[in-house]
Amino acid sequence: MTSILSEVRESHHVQFYSTDEQEDLLHNAVQAQTSILQWKAHILRAANQDHAKMDAVKSLQCDTILVVMDWAMKFSETKYREKQSEWFGKHGMNWHISYFLCSGAS
Numbered sequence: 001m002t003s004i005l006s007e008v009r010e011s012h013h014v015q016f017y018s019t020d021e022q023e024d025l026l027h028n029a030v031q032a033q034t035s036i037l038q039w040k041a042h043i044l045r046a047a048n049q050d051h052a053k054m055d056a057v058k059s060l061q062c063d064t065i066l067v068v069m070d071w072a073m074k075f076s077e078t079k080y081r082e083k084q085s086e087w088f089g090k091h092g093m094n095w096h097i098s099y100f101l102c103s104g105a106s
Helices: 002-010 019-058
Strands: 065-075 093-102
Touching: 002 019, 019 065
Parallel strands: none
Antiparallel strands: 065 093
């Protein structure tokens, strides 16, 4: 990704219409790089959480349970292909999800 950023900054092969166009492209490239890194970090956290959850489930004794409580996004009626401005700030019902896991032995 750094090669893309350096090409936008110091390119001799690409002719920009103006410095504004170059700055816009550079901004978009930096935003894309940030988004990619955040997504990779999210995937890594999710994988680690899944491994920890599986370890906890495997170590359950017959007299214990595992309670998992989570908050999901708000649920509200949506339109097909609604605008981003219509999605954020909605008033709706929160979803709080809980589930219980116990060992199969009795």
